[in-house]
Amino acid sequence: MKKIMQDIKENNFERFYLLYGSEDYLKHQYRDKLIKALVDAEDNMNYSYFEGKKINVSEMLDIGDTLPFFADNRVIVVENSGLFKKTPEGFEKRLENFPDSTHVIFVEAEVDGRNRLNNWFKKNGYKTEMKPPTEGELRKWIAKLCKDENKQIYENAVEYFIGAVGLDMLLIKNELEKLFAYVGERGEITVDDVRAICVNEADDTLYAMIDAIGNRNQKEALLLYRNLLELKQEPLFILSQLSRNVRKMLEVSELIKSGKSSDEIASAAGIPKWTINRYKSQIRHNGKESFIHMLEKCLETEANIKTGLVKDIVGVELLIVEFSSAG
Numbered sequence: 001m002k003k004i005m006q007d008i009k010e011n012n013f014e015r016f017y018l019l020y021g022s023e024d025y026l027k028h029q030y031r032d033k034l035i036k037a038l039v040d041a042e043d044n045m046n047y048s049y050f051e052g053k054k055i056n057v058s059e060m061l062d063i064g065d066t067l068p069f070f071a072d073n074r075v076i077v078v079e080n081s082g083l084f085k086k087t088p089e090g091f092e093k094r095l096e097n098f099p100d101s102t103h104v105i106f107v108e109a110e111v112d113g114r115n116r117l118n119n120w121f122k123k124n125g126y127k128t129e130m131k132p133p134t135e136g137e138l139r140k141w142i143a144k145l146c147k148d149e150n151k152q153i154y155e156n157a158v159e160y161f162i163g164a165v166g167l168d169m170l171l172i173k174n175e176l177e178k179l180f181a182y183v184g185e186r187g188e189i190t191v192d193d194v195r196a197i198c199v200n201e202a203d204d205t206l207y208a209m210i211d212a213i214g215n216r217n218q219k220e221a222l223l224l225y226r227n228l229l230e231l232k233q234e235p236l237f238i239l240s241q242l243s244r245n246v247r248k249m250l251e252v253s254e255l256i257k258s259g260k261s262s263d264e265i266a267s268a269a270g271i272p273k274w275t276i277n278r279y280k281s282q283i284r285h286n287g288k289e290s291f292i293h294m295l296e297k298c299l300e301t302e303a304n305i306k307t308g309l310v311k312d313i314v315g316v317e318l319l320i321v322e323f324s325s326a327g
Contacts, residue, residue, distance in 0.1 A: 001026070001030060001128055001130075003126060003128070004017070004030050004033065004034065004126075004128070005033075007034075007037075007126075008033060008034070008037045011037075013034075013037070013038060013073075013103060014103070014125055014126045015098065015100065015102065015103055015104070015124075015125065016095065016103070016104050016106070016121065016124060016125030016126070017034060017103070017104070017105045017106065017125060017126050017127070018084070018106045018108065018111070018118075018121050018125060018126070018127035018128070019031055019105065019106070019107050019108075019127075019128060019130060020084070020106075020107070020108040020109065020110065020111050020127065020128075020129055020130065021109070021129040021130035021131050022109065022130070022131065022132060023130040023131055023132045023133075023169060024169075024170060025168070025169035025170040025173065026130040026169065027107050027130045028107075030128075030130070031077065031079075031105055031107050034075075034103075034105055035047070035075060035077065035105070038073045038075045038103055039068075039071065039073050039074070039075040043071065045068075045069040045070075045071075046068045046069055046071045046073065046074045046075065047074075047075050047076075047077075048060070048063050048074075048075070048076045048077070049076075049077045049079070050076070050077070050078045050079070050081065051078075051079045051080060051081075052079075052080060052081065053080070053081060053082040055078065055081055057083075057088055057091070060076060060078065061091075061094045061095075063076060064076055064094070064095070064098045064102045064104060065094075065097070065098060065099070065102075066102075067099055067101060068101050068102075072101065073101055073102075073103055074099075074101055074102045074103070075102075075103050075104075075105065076102065076103070076104045076105070077104075077105045077107065078104060078105070078106050078107070079106075079107040079108075080107065080108060080109060081106070081108065082108075083106070083108075083117055084106070084108050084110075084111035084112060084115050084117050084118050085110070085111070085112045085115060086115075087115060087116050087117040091117060092116065092117055092120045092124075095120075095124070096124065111127075132167060132169070132270075133169070134263070134266075134267060135162065135167070135266055135273045136263075138162065138167060138169075138172070139158055139162075141169075141172075142158055142161070142162075142172065142176065143158075145173070145176055146176070146189065149180050150187060151180065151183065151187060151188065151189055152187060152188045152189070153188070153189040154188065154189070154190060154191070156191055157189055157190055157191045157193070157194050160191045160194045160195070161175070161194045161198060163275065164194060164195075164198045164203070164204075165198055167270065167271075175197070175198045178197050178198070179193060179194065179197050179198065182196065182197045202228060202231045202233050205224055205227050205228050205231065206224075206228060206233070206238065206241055208220075208224050209221055209224035209225055209228065209238075209320075210241070210242060210245045211278065211281075211282070212224060212324065213242070213320060213323050213324045214245075214249070214281065214282025214283075214286075215281060215282060216324055216325070217324065218320075218321065218324035218325060221320050221324045222317070222320060222321070222324075225238070225316070225317060225320055229313065234312075235305070235312035235313050235315070235316040236302070236305060236312055236316075238316055239298060239301060239302055239305075239312075239315075239316050239319070240302075242298060242316075242319070242320075242323075243295065243298035243299070243302075246291055246294045246295050246298065247295065248269060248271065248279070249279055249282055249283055249286070249291055250288065250291040250292070250295070251268075251269050252265060252269050252271070252276065252279045252280075252283065253279075253283045253286075253287075253288065253291065254288070255268055255269060256280070256283070262276050294323060297319060297322065297323075298319065301315045301316065301318075301319050
């Protein structure tokens, strides 16, 4: 990524770029930086965009062969094409024959390391993987975004914010913009601000219910379940979130057993570091076999609901009773 910024600064560009990985925000950010530096995106004569696995490859190649129209560069963006998993015969040769004024920016979620085009890129273009940042990097990024807006966000507010919003960079950016608008001229962002703007009441109640189940607090879990129903949450959705949480607890428990550090667990499981203690609290009450049994019961209940053997509200409630029972 540093190279892309250097290329832009020096106005010295590669003919081919490949931005790939799971972090969409970073891929699109650097894609847009390159486009802006190379061409006017409103210039329909010299900028072309292709998206999806059914793109017209022949049309894209023909455009790439064409010199720019009263401009220095022609730019083609090819996004989520699958070309780095299955490449048409002769595709790389056509790229090589493009005029120097043509620049192609490929944006992909995944690439096959054995793919011909991927190997060709090693010598003929620049490729960079856009990985999700660590929680520590996200904290610094959040602080920087706040500083750019002349705001200060307290550490406890950052923790609450990440817990409420998650680790997706685009969602974080959007939620911060809402926070900035909410606090107005005030120079600090507090937990109360985050709670007011970024926390959905139903989500908050759902997480509290899951914690109550994991900690074997049956009375609290059932009360929160009924609150969720009053908030118009569908039982099948609640079941899907419960099942997801059981899978995550199983994953975290196995990572703990393998001796991974908190940073390694957070990275591998895709969870904020501060939530690990919450998972540990729940894991103390269950072993691997227990989690597997819970997953099987979730699947069984879902099937019974969908086939009409049990009513959805009752089926999920019975699961909560079983999972939160002491002993």
